[in-house]
Amino acid sequence: MKKPNQFIRNFCIIAHIDHGKSTLADRLMEHTGQVSKRDMEEQLLDSMDIERERGITIKLTPVRMFYDADDGNEYVFNLIDTPGHVDFTYEVSRSLAACEGAILIVDASQGIEAQTLANVYLALENNLEILPVINKIDLPSARPDEAKKEIEDVIGLDASYAPLVSAKDGTNIKEVLESAVKYFPPPEGDVDAPLKALIFDSYYDNYKGVILFVRLKDGKVDVGDKITTFRADKIYEVTEVGVFAPSMLPKNGLCAGEVGYIAASIKSIQDVAVGDTVINAENRAAEPLPGYKKVQSVVFCGIYPLDGSKFGDLKDALLKLQLNDASLVFEPDTSQALGFGFRCGFLGLLHMEIMQERLEREFNLDIITTAPSVSYKVIKTDSETVFVDNPSHLPPVSEIESMEEPIVHADIYSPPDYLGQIMDLCRDKRGIFEQMTYLDANRVKLEYRLPLNEIIFDFFDKIKSRTRGYASFDYEITGYEKSKLVKLDILLNGDVCDALSIIVHESSAYSRGRTLCENLKEAIPRQLFEIPVQAAVGGKIIARETVKAMRKDVLAKCYGGDITRKKKLLEKQKEGKKRMRTIGSVEVPSEVFMQILKTNDE
Amino acid sequence: MAGIYVHIPFCKQKCRYCDFTSFPDKTGFAESYMTCVYHEMAMRGEELKNYVFDTLYIGGGTPSVVDESYIAMLVAAAKKYFNMAENAEITIEMNPGTVSASKIALYKKCGINRFSVGLQTAVDSQLEDLGRCHNLSQFISCAKLLRGENFSVDVMIGLKNQSLEDIGKSIDVAAAYGASHVSMYALTPEDGTPVYTDYLNGELPDGDEVAEMYAYGVNKLKKLGFVRYEVSNFCKRGRESRHNLNYWRRGEYIGIGVSASSHIKNVRFTNTFDLDEYFKCIMTNRFPVIDSTEIDAEGRREEAAMLALRTAYGLNLAEFNAVHGCDFEKIYAEALKKNSRYLEISNGVLKIKDEFLYVQNTIICDFLK
Numbered sequence: 001m002k003k004p005n006q007f008i009r010n011f012c013i014i015a016h017i018d019h020g021k022s023t024l025a026d027r028l029m030e031h032t033g034q035v036s037k038r039d040m041e042e043q044l045l046d047s048m049d050i051e052r053e054r055g056i057t058i059k060l061t062p063v064r065m066f067y068d069a070d071d072g073n074e075y076v077f078n079l080i081d082t083p084g085h086v087d088f089t090y091e092v093s094r095s096l097a098a099c100e101g102a103i104l105i106v107d108a109s110q111g112i113e114a115q116t117l118a119n120v121y122l123a124l125e126n127n128l129e130i131l132p133v134i135n136k137i138d139l140p141s142a143r144p145d146e147a148k149k150e151i152e153d154v155i156g157l158d159a160s161y162a163p164l165v166s167a168k169d170g171t172n173i174k175e176v177l178e179s180a181v182k183y184f185p186p187p188e189g190d191v192d193a194p195l196k197a198l199i200f201d202s203y204y205d206n207y208k209g210v211i212l213f214v215r216l217k218d219g220k221v222d223v224g225d226k227i228t229t230f231r232a233d234k235i236y237e238v239t240e241v242g243v244f245a246p247s248m249l250p251k252n253g254l255c256a257g258e259v260g261y262i263a264a265s266i267k268s269i270q271d272v273a274v275g276d277t278v279i280n281a282e283n284r285a286a287e288p289l290p291g292y293k294k295v296q297s298v299v300f301c302g303i304y305p306l307d308g309s310k311f312g313d314l315k316d317a318l319l320k321l322q323l324n325d326a327s328l329v330f331e332p333d334t335s336q337a338l339g340f341g342f343r344c345g346f347l348g349l350l351h352m353e354i355m356q357e358r359l360e361r362e363f364n365l366d367i368i369t370t371a372p373s374v375s376y377k378v379i380k381t382d383s384e385t386v387f388v389d390n391p392s393h394l395p396p397v398s399e400i401e402s403m404e405e406p407i408v409h410a411d412i413y414s415p416p417d418y419l420g421q422i423m424d425l426c427r428d429k430r431g432i433f434e435q436m437t438y439l440d441a442n443r444v445k446l447e448y449r450l451p452l453n454e455i456i457f458d459f460f461d462k463i464k465s466r467t468r469g470y471a472s473f474d475y476e477i478t479g480y481e482k483s484k485l486v487k488l489d490i491l492l493n494g495d496v497c498d499a500l501s502i503i504v505h506e507s508s509a510y511s512r513g514r515t516l517c518e519n520l521k522e523a524i525p526r527q528l529f530e531i532p533v534q535a536a537v538g539g540k541i542i543a544r545e546t547v548k549a550m551r552k553d554v555l556a557k558c559y560g561g562d563i564t565r566k567k568k569l570l571e572k573q574k575e576g577k578k579r580m581r582t583i584g585s586v587e588v589p590s591e592v593f594m595q596i597l598k599t600n601d602e
Numbered sequence: 603m604a605g606i607y608v609h610i611p612f613c614k615q616k617c618r619y620c621d622f623t624s625f626p627d628k629t630g631f632a633e634s635y636m637t638c639v640y641h642e643m644a645m646r647g648e649e650l651k652n653y654v655f656d657t658l659y660i661g662g663g664t665p666s667v668v669d670e671s672y673i674a675m676l677v678a679a680a681k682k683y684f685n686m687a688e689n690a691e692i693t694i695e696m697n698p699g700t701v702s703a704s705k706i707a708l709y710k711k712c713g714i715n716r717f718s719v720g721l722q723t724a725v726d727s728q729l730e731d732l733g734r735c736h737n738l739s740q741f742i743s744c745a746k747l748l749r750g751e752n753f754s755v756d757v758m759i760g761l762k763n764q765s766l767e768d769i770g771k772s773i774d775v776a777a778a779y780g781a782s783h784v785s786m787y788a789l790t791p792e793d794g795t796p797v798y799t800d801y802l803n804g805e806l807p808d809g810d811e812v813a814e815m816y817a818y819g820v821n822k823l824k825k826l827g828f829v830r831y832e833v834s835n836f837c838k839r840g841r842e843s844r845h846n847l848n849y850w851r852r853g854e855y856i857g858i859g860v861s862a863s864s865h866i867k868n869v870r871f872t873n874t875f876d877l878d879e880y881f882k883c884i885m886t887n888r889f890p891v892i893d894s895t896e897i898d899a900e901g902r903r904e905e906a907a908m909l910a911l912r913t914a915y916g917l918n919l920a921e922f923n924a925v926h927g928c929d930f931e932k933i934y935a936e937a938l939k940k941n942s943r944y945l946e947i948s949n950g951v952l953k954i955k956d957e958f959l960y961v962q963n964t965i966i967c968d969f970l971k
Contacts, residue, residue, distance in 0.1 A: 528944060528961055551813030553963040554833055556790045558912060559849055562863070564870050564895065567908060567970075574967040 004257030101184030187257030297345025304341030647683025699736030
């Protein structure tokens with residue numbers, strides 16, 4: 001048995017959104033000479049446009065650094081940047097499995113947030129050593145001692161040795177590096193044992209095929225090796241291995257303890273799954289590494305190509321996204337209104353939004369998405385139980401004995417000033433109050449039982465707007481509960497539009513129906529005839545609005561040379577029409593399908 | 603048959619809704635400009651030797667703002683450089699605030715036989731709002747000078763604070779003083795014009811109200827004996843604007859002057875919008891064309907349909923099929939079916955039904971690819 005290189009430290013960073021994770025990571029890279037200050041683009045690791053725009057990390061990104069420590073040795077640091085949002089816990093769990101340590105960043109003025117806690121517990125479950133770092137000490141509102149006390153009170157970690165840093169101006173960065181050397185354990189494993197490498201991420205490169213991001217636990221891998229995975233039956237020859245510096249840098253072989261990438265001309269995305277273990281095909285390891293907890297989708301929506309002929313492109317894009325985000329699930333679906341598309345499952349609303357945005361930006365697809373839904377348990381009169389996440393697949397009312405909906409336990413953290421607003425909101429959302437705890441003078445934890453279908457609608461936006469962004473919120477699904485649920489249909493000119501159907505609680509059907517009709521009335525352009533917009537429950541009309549017939553739509557002064565310009569105007573109008581879907585005889589722009597997400601207040 | 607359009611880009615002042623090419627502060631350039639126009643006509647005349655032109659339209663801007671002798675020379679130049687038909691229709695646009703008896707006398711003498719007068723509205727406060735430099739009484743004086751002539755009056759709807767009665771008054775005035783033709787347009791708030799601010803502030807009537815005004819105007823004109831022959835154009839029997847009809851029939855025409863457009867041998871082209879550039883080109887014997895597009899077979903069909911469906915004459919299917927060498931009803935079967943409620947075909951002519959003429963864009967769009 002040969003131990004791995006003892007001068008390697010593999011760690012990740014856990015932090016709440018906006019507590020300075022990416023900035024600290026950049027600073028560490030700068031300090032270890034990985035990149036010069038001059039060459040640094042702001043926030044190196046958040047390379048996706050969406051990440052930079054929103055100031056959040058969605059994908060994990062590994063990077064290797066060299067550090068000359070005070071003990072005279074040169075250390076290799078592998079840092080794996082992780083997302084902070086609750087929806088991306090899955091991503092976090094993947095990076096944790098590749099590390100021995102985690103830096104926990106706590107904002108010196110804000111203390112620990114709910115999402116951070118969830119990830120800290122995840123790290124503890126994975127037996128990671130945790131190094132607290134108090135950031136943003138340059139701020140006038142910084143209270144580092146209180147932050148330390150909170151770490152000790154809430155998590156039970158000794159925070160006395162926590163470095164006090166400012167990632168922004170670079171204060172005390174060296175102390176973080178020294179602490180990493182001192183507190184994080186070196187990798188375990190056996191270099192002489194058969195290869196075992198955990199795939200913690202992957203992406204598709206047009207020239208090299210699928211690139212696997214791996215953490216080697218045992219053994220070695222080099223160019224020319226024949227590899228396979230536990231789940232796959234195909235054998236691949238390794239064409240390139242390397243490390244992240246932070247861009248991919250080819251290297252001669254990877255050893256146990258190291259983090260890097262493997263390219264092996266893997267053409268098919270389906271052949272390799274994140275969480276699987278790479279092994280040597282000629283010297284197979286007996287047992288796979290523990291994979292990841294299989295995650296359950298909680299939010300579902302239909303995704304359709306705007307242009308029906310792009311179905312294949314949409315499928316390819318979803319497959320490629322799934323390659324490095326196994327939490328995305330989808331299956332083909334059809335809608336009378338929208339044609340062929342996919343029913344997709346996500347970990348949460350933000351996850352859904354991000355995926356939609358990535359489809360549009362990275363794959364240049366115009367898509368239509370339907371209202372998000374949760375998975376309902378339907379007990380039929382013949383006592384069969386089915387799960388339904390697509391309102392249009394709900395069995396006829398006569399066949400339904402009862403329905404159950406997923407319930408969550410929600411923790412809401414907020415300054416006490418906003419308690420009233422939060423409680424109002426939770427009441428509106430059918431929440432049941434469970435407990436309230438004062439964490440300190442400025443922070444209260446509210447615990448509620450809430451139906452998930454109320455949360456996926458607009459809960460997050462509302463809680464943020466009612467508390468001026470101060471409150472944070474986390475939830476976990478606790479089970480299913482019986483509920484009086486009904487299917488709300490929308491009829492356009494008398495025809496049911498399946499893509500607009502939603503499942504709602506009986507008590508809110510009337511108000512949702514009315515709001516929806518009002519919003520649709522605004523969103524549907526006037527046409528040559530009058531269009532009734534109706535909401536119905538079980539065949540009974542509960543609300544109605546009318547889109548009046550258009551009365552003026554004509555080009556002024558169509559003279560002389562104007563003709564080319566006038567024709568262009570008409571062609572532009574025609575382009576707009578092309579982007580519409582025809583439901584019965586009504587032409588509907590794709591934005592209409594998002595109206596379902598809007599509410600009238602706020 | 604073909605037309606000639608000459609653009610006179612000068613004005614006394616810019617109207618608040620105007621986005622045409624006009625230079626209110628550059629009337630001093632009129633002489634140089636007109637010289638260039640004659641020269642451009644000479645160049646084009648050489649090129650279009652085989653054409654017979656049966657209309658000449660002098661538009662703007664405000665053609666009546668430049669000295670009438672330039673206009674007389676312009677008409678003379680047109681007759682000299684182009685083959686003008688004996689009975690050619692020669693129209694000039696006029697602002698009622700810029701005419702005089704001697705001016706109109708010279709226009710008539712040089713051969714102008716049709717006049718287009720920009721009344722816009724008979725309500726002085728609304729004229730002021732539009733930034734027009736004339737009032738109702740000036741229009742009346744002008745119309746009196748035109749007594750017995752073939753003249754058209756422009757009337758606008760969709761103005762700030764405009765009532766149906768105001769529209770009725772404008773039409774009544776035009777009819778009472780002997781107009782043989784009325785063009786009734788809705789004010790279009792173009793981005794970049796002062797009127798656009800009124801629009802943004804919600805001071806202009808909305809689409810429904812304008813539709814109401816239009817319906818009112820159509821009815822009023824009908825009662826006064828004006829027949830609608832195009833969505834915005836009305837005339838007494840036989841008094842259609844031949845020049846404009848040529849546009850809607852996809853006829854050929856040559857545009858002279860800054861910003862003028864042409865359609866010759868299935869190529870549509872446009873002159874520069876820049877006055878200096880125009881001078882420079884003409885003085886170096888170059889055509890000032892900045893944009894030229896050859897219209898392919900499909901484009902020709904689409905244009906023909908789009909233009910013909912604007913008119914009350916509609917689209918003659920047999921004629922269309924002969925010109926374009928295709929079967930209209932086959933090519934546009936889908937559009938015809940989809941819009942069957944709004945269209946009618948009788949005696950081989952396809953028309954948009956009267957009541958849908960004012961919402962024609964939506965229908966016409968379906969005939970574009």
